[in-house]
Amino acid sequence: MNTNTLRKTALNSTCRKYGGRMVDFHGWELPIQFEGITKEHNAVRTGAGIFDVSHMGQIFVSGPDAAAFLDYINANDVKKLENNQGCYSHLPNGRRGIVDDVINFCLDKKSNRYLVIVNATTTLKDYEWMLENSKGFNVKIENKSGDYSMVAIQGPKTISIMKKFEPAILKFGRFSIVESSFNGEKIFVSRTGYTGEDGFEVAAPHKVINEIWEKFFELGKPEGLIPCGLGARDTLRLESGYLLYGNDIDDEHTTYEANYGWVVKLKKDKFIGKEIYEKQKAEGLKIRLIGLVTETGIPREGCKVFYQGKLTGTLQSATFSPTLKKGIGVGYFDMPQLKPGDSLEVEIRGKNIKATVHDLPFYKGGAFGKVYTEN
Amino acid sequence: MKPEELKYTKTHEWIKIDGDVATVGVSDHAQHEMGDIVFVDLPKVGAKLEKGKQACVVESVKSAFDIYSPVSGEVSEVNNKLSEDPALLNQSPIDNGWIYKMKVSNADVSDLMDFKAYQEFIKTEVH
Numbered sequence: 001m002n003t004n005t006l007r008k009t010a011l012n013s014t015c016r017k018y019g020g021r022m023v024d025f026h027g028w029e030l031p032i033q034f035e036g037i038t039k040e041h042n043a044v045r046t047g048a049g050i051f052d053v054s055h056m057g058q059i060f061v062s063g064p065d066a067a068a069f070l071d072y073i074n075a076n077d078v079k080k081l082e083n084n085q086g087c088y089s090h091l092p093n094g095r096r097g098i099v100d101d102v103i104n105f106c107l108d109k110k111s112n113r114y115l116v117i118v119n120a121t122t123t124l125k126d127y128e129w130m131l132e133n134s135k136g137f138n139v140k141i142e143n144k145s146g147d148y149s150m151v152a153i154q155g156p157k158t159i160s161i162m163k164k165f166e167p168a169i170l171k172f173g174r175f176s177i178v179e180s181s182f183n184g185e186k187i188f189v190s191r192t193g194y195t196g197e198d199g200f201e202v203a204a205p206h207k208v209i210n211e212i213w214e215k216f217f218e219l220g221k222p223e224g225l226i227p228c229g230l231g232a233r234d235t236l237r238l239e240s241g242y243l244l245y246g247n248d249i250d251d252e253h254t255t256y257e258a259n260y261g262w263v264v265k266l267k268k269d270k271f272i273g274k275e276i277y278e279k280q281k282a283e284g285l286k287i288r289l290i291g292l293v294t295e296t297g298i299p300r301e302g303c304k305v306f307y308q309g310k311l312t313g314t315l316q317s318a319t320f321s322p323t324l325k326k327g328i329g330v331g332y333f334d335m336p337q338l339k340p341g342d343s344l345e346v347e348i349r350g351k352n353i354k355a356t357v358h359d360l361p362f363y364k365g366g367a368f369g370k371v372y373t374e375n
Numbered sequence: 376m377k378p379e380e381l382k383y384t385k386t387h388e389w390i391k392i393d394g395d396v397a398t399v400g401v402s403d404h405a406q407h408e409m410g411d412i413v414f415v416d417l418p419k420v421g422a423k424l425e426k427g428k429q430a431c432v433v434e435s436v437k438s439a440f441d442i443y444s445p446v447s448g449e450v451s452e453v454n455n456k457l458s459e460d461p462a463l464l465n466q467s468p469i470d471n472g473w474i475y476k477m478k479v480s481n482a483d484v485s486d487l488m489d490f491k492a493y494q495e496f497i498k499t500e501v502h
Contacts, residue, residue, distance in 0.1 A: 037436040038411040231410070231437050298414050298434045320413045320436045349416075349432065349439075 009054035010206035028055045031229040040232035041322040048155040049228035057123030057145035065137040066112040077265040081106035086175040092273025097251035105177040149209035154199030157223035196240025196365035241361030288336035291360045294327035297353040306345040383493035390445040400473040410435040415457040448479035
């Protein structure tokens with residue numbers, strides 16, 4: 001590993017100070033874990049955890065046609081977003097795949113200001129895709145990913161932390177955002193995350209992110225807030241059925257195949273890839289992302305899956321689920337009709353292990369229910 | 376058992392020889408590096424293992440790790456407690472978290488490291 005070429009976040013030395021075990025994550029040096037994946041996972045499910053997610057990207061879209069443009073490049077309905085609202089969405093690539101999965105936020109509808117949070121590895125690709133497809137729209141597209149760091153605090157006990165940090169966000173439900181300030185710097189606080197629990201993400205200029213991290217520790221001390229790494233982030237998101245771009249979705253799989261059909265709003269006038277979605281909806285699916293659990297053994301990415309002795313697909317993401325205490329995995333299987341309870345076999349190190357089709361998500365945390373709001 | 380009484384491999388297994396019986400596990404350093412262990416795929420009693428070849432697999436949340444047999448022999452006993460509670464391997468890698476015992480014909484471990492040499496070896500391996 002050549003550490004010289006790794007990109008470091010503004011929280012790098014803070015993560016080290018807190019005991020983070022640093023690894024190369026797609027060119028970024030980030031903590032895989034602090035005290036241990038299981039402990040961190042459980043802290044988020046029952047208490048509070050904090051993550052450095054500074055590798056994520058921030059693209060600002062503004063101008064008279066900002067809403068119309070975002071509506072055109074997204075499968076989900078962005079035009080209907082009001083101030084402080086956001087939505088999870090896919091950017092269809094116009095073929096049979098997805099450029100990225102993103103969150104669109106409406107900062108101010110009247111002044112046409114929007115913020116799109118994108119994945120780290122796809123930031124530049126998304127930005128170029130947006131530029132390419134903005135012809136005919138009066139918009140300004142700015143990739144500010146280099147200017148912002150981001151932390152996520154996640155778990156049921158983060159509400160009491162947020163009451164003291166930025167209570168304005170608690171007036172809104174999931175996928176909301178407020179603009180705020182910290183030590184004179186403008187920051188963005190959203191009620192989002194990648195864990196399946198209620199929680200918040202804060203995007204802020206590099207120069208205040210370490211103070212924000214420390215502030216969360218100060219406020220989170222009574223709640224048992226602990227630092228969490230990428231390892232727990234992955235087990236939490238997979239239990240929650242959240243997709244990982246590059247593993248579970250990519251330029252070769254559609255939103256329907258990924259089981260995220262609710263994202264696609266076919267009633268919208270016109271958007272990239274609409275015809276492809278319509279065609280696929282009419283024809284039906286040939287493959288579908290399906291979840292499975294194993295009783296013994298832990299499935300991993302790339303494991304082959306068999307139905308009645310016949311190969312049906314391979315796992316895109318798989319791990320040990322600390323909540324279910326079982327192996328879990330998702331993969332594209334060529335039998336979209338498979339239903340929960342159906343028997344499968346997974347090949348793990350040359351041995352065929354019994355597996356069962358499982359509903360997605362594997363586990364519904366606090367983010368899947370009604371969340372606390374202040375009125 | 377004390378860690379000072381054991382011999383170590385470059386692949387981080389420890390071995391203790393007692394007559395013609397050898398006990399095998401992974402070092403404290405190795406369990407720490409692996410992280411939370413959640414599954415141990417134990418070898419079968421009666422399995423013939425070859426020195427330096429895969430004996431079994433230990434899995435943490437994040438990934439799977441091959442365990443290589445430090446000597447050749449036949450598995451005589453496995454630590455079934457690890458099936459119930461794989462975390463024993465993290466908590467007590469030597470006393471309660473041993474993995475298997477084997478009958479050895481040639482218990483030559485002169486090529487393996489003693490505790491002091493192993494400590495030095497770990498230092499050179501640190502990334």
